[in-house]
């Protein structure tokens with residue numbers, strides 16, 4: 230007994246010393262700025278706090294009052310960016326395809342309306358602007374604040390949706406860090422309302438990852454994703470929030486094997502672990518599938534007699550940026566090796582699982598498309614032409630070293646001539662379309678010149694000859710396959726490769742991918758470009774200067790279907806050919822879905 234007391238005693242002294250070294254608590258806490266104190270907790274590796282409390286973060290946020298003068302500047306600058314560069318601004322005003330759950334939105338007018346509200350605090354204004362932009366349901370287009378999106382509010386629990394044998398849908402606990410006994414209990418109510426309704430409403434109003442509600446519903450819940458080298462839990466936007474939740478806590482009514490209980494959880498900001506990174510399953514063995522080749526950003530498995538490929542298109546950058554072309558070359562040639570291995574093993578059918586692929590490198594999508602189908606072109610694209618974008622295009626195009634920059638005409642290949650543009654005027658073109666009732670001008674349709682985009686240094690690995698046709702491939706996603714992932718999957722779907730979307734609502738076919746756009750950008754990229762260009766009108770530069778702690782991300786180029794050349798891919802509703810569902814097993818082991826997907830190979 231004595232020893233135990235002694236050890237406890239020493240530990241207390243020890244932790245106190247360490248603690249006081251790292252948290253210089255002032256005698257009167259209220260004199261320390263609360264926001265600074267939260268930063269200290271986060272930055273002190275020996276702090277024994279595991280969470281920031283909701284109320285502390287709220288007090289911090291409420292320490293900055295609303296300033297209408299600043300608000301007007303933010304709105305005016307955001308509007309300039311959108312008018313100048315946001316490729317989909319005018320089409321957003323049109324009636325949407327009924328397959329989508331998004332309304333027509335005249336963003337410029339609605340941004341002006343935000344200024345009519347009275348706010349007490351700056352964060353309330355910022356959140357309203359963020360939420361309004363979020364209503365575009367365009368994952369590439371969003372406003373982010375360093376200050377007010379800094380924290381991740383959680384409460385230990387995450388959920389998934391399972392379809393039972395009788396076809397009914399249930400929300401269940403996927404994981405609960407605070408009380409693992411709750412795992413797989415059914416969630417009946419959330420804050421005393423039916424769980425499915427609450428999650429659906431949240432997906433409708435508060436998520437931005439797809440125009441399609443089913444895909445957004447999946448993003449609100451926990452699903453597995455193949456990321457940088459390992460599986461991790463993605464999505465769970467309902468239980469992992471970057472905006473301060475409206476209420477300090479949330480309650481769940483659970484049914485655990487017939488026993489009904491109600492739990493209440495405070496929203497907290499975990500500071501001791503990074504939940505998004507936590508690997509859930511070891512991808513070396515996925516059910517009965519055998520990993521036969523690990524291509525770093527892709528994995529090649531064999532399951533029974535078919536192959537399964539997982540691809541991550543995330544931007545994985547080399548530590549040494551100067552070696553980028555060799556690095557890319559190795560990534561791509563590894564992928565080619567994986568496919569060649571499949572061919573050599575006599576694999577006749579392949580399932581591509583691209584669930585939760587958030588996009589990243591366009592080159593990966595372009596390369597795999599060409600590898601599998603050497604004769605297909607990628608989606609062409611164009612940029613908005615107006616008196617904000619023209620000076621950037623013209624000035625950038627004067628600089629030879631900027632070939633590769635998306636404002637340089639030599640980074641592209643003309644769709645009309647299938648060769649480089651003769652001049653910047655040729656690239657800017659004279660193309661007026663009617664969008665949302667307005668005349669809008671766009672650059673001439675173009676393909677990326679992938680070599681030029683890597684400043685002329687990227688050599689693409691010579692593709693091996695591969696045996697498969699569109700009948701031998703199936704694309705499987707949970708509806709969340711974005712950006713470059715969509716450039717890959719939506720292009721293959723246009724040549725009749727079958728697609729499957731997993732999850733969503735019973736008997737509701739939904740989108741397998743979204744945002745097959747040409748290019749996304751953000752305000753800091755534009756500022757870097759503005760800083761390099763010498764001959765710009767200074768009024769243009771000041772019109773485009775946002776406070777440094779706000780970043781506006783936006784779709785800068787729209788992509789066009791090859792099948793229907795005037796259709797903008799972003800607004801094309803493309804439901805998957807088939808639908809599968811998660812259940813207790815497949816939510817945690819994707820090999821169950823791979824087995825079900827294999828049934829849909831074309832005969």
Ligand SMILES: *[C@@H]1O[C@H](CO)[C@@H](O)[C@H](O)[C@H]1NC(C)=O
Pocket residue numbers: 270278280281282285
């Ligand atoms: C959060 O609140 C709990 C309980 O009131 C307290 O023990 C903890 O120290 C607080 N954490 C921080 C970081 O202030």
Ligand SMILES: *[C@@H]1O[C@H](CO)[C@@H](O)[C@H](O)[C@H]1NC(C)=O
Pocket residue numbers: 296297298299
């Ligand atoms: C509001 O912001 C403007 C511009 O930054 C500044 O000049 C002004 O002093 C601020 N007003 C208040 C009340 O802080």
Ligand SMILES: *[C@@H]1O[C@H](CO)[C@@H](O)[C@H](O)[C@H]1NC(C)=O
Pocket residue numbers: 345346347
């Ligand atoms: C905002 O405040 C002003 C003046 O304080 C008032 O005239 C106006 O009606 C308020 N607007 C709203 C929407 O509450």
Ligand SMILES: *[C@@H]1O[C@H](CO)[C@@H](O)[C@H](O)[C@H]1NC(C)=O
Pocket residue numbers: 359363368369371372435436437438
């Ligand atoms: C919108 O989607 C992106 C992913 O494309 C995500 O990173 C971001 O947090 C979302 N933004 C908002 C405001 O929900």
Ligand SMILES: *[C@@H]1O[C@H](CO)[C@@H](O)[C@H](O)[C@H]1NC(C)=O
Pocket residue numbers: 293351355374375376377776778779
């Ligand atoms: C940006 O930073 C300034 C200075 O730190 C701060 O006053 C302001 O509240 C921040 N605004 C946003 C929107 O993050």
Ligand SMILES: *[C@@H]1O[C@H](CO)[C@@H](O)[C@H](O)[C@H]1NC(C)=O
Pocket residue numbers: 430431434
């Ligand atoms: C969702 O949006 C609708 C329409 O704007 C609104 O009536 C409803 O209260 C919102 N629900 C939530 C949970 O925010």
Ligand SMILES: *[C@@H]1O[C@H](CO)[C@@H](O)[C@H](O)[C@H]1NC(C)=O
Pocket residue numbers: 511512513514
């Ligand atoms: C996965 O499992 C294999 C075989 O058990 C093991 O060799 C490997 O180290 C594990 N990988 C990780 C990341 O845990």
Ligand SMILES: *[C@@H]1O[C@H](CO)[C@@H](O)[C@H](O)[C@H]1NC(C)=O
Pocket residue numbers: 516517818820821
């Ligand atoms: C693996 O195969 C065995 C034998 O066919 C089967 O019983 C088992 O359910 C399979 N496991 C999975 C995870 O599919």
Ligand SMILES: *[C@@H]1O[C@H](CO)[C@@H](O)[C@H](O)[C@H]1NC(C)=O
Pocket residue numbers: 614615616659661668669670
């Ligand atoms: C589009 O281009 C035409 C022809 O160059 C021009 O007359 C028109 O003003 C432009 N429209 C806009 C909105 O810039």
Ligand SMILES: *[C@@H]1O[C@H](CO)[C@@H](O)[C@H](O)[C@H]1NC(C)=O
Pocket residue numbers: 616617
């Ligand atoms: C830019 O064009 C818009 C309309 O297309 C016009 O209202 C505005 O005055 C122009 N700005 C400049 C600086 O030319």
Ligand SMILES: *[C@@H]1O[C@H](CO)[C@@H](O)[C@H](O)[C@H]1NC(C)=O
Pocket residue numbers: 659
């Ligand atoms: C642009 O196209 C319109 C209609 O196609 C034509 O009338 C006009 O002359 C063209 N403008 C230029 C500058 O080429």
Ligand SMILES: *[C@@H]1O[C@H](CO)[C@@H](O)[C@H](O)[C@H]1NC(C)=O
Pocket residue numbers: 632642648649678679680681684685
């Ligand atoms: C693509 O760009 C590279 C490098 O700038 C250039 O050498 C090549 O000719 C271009 N390709 C085409 C098809 O225009």
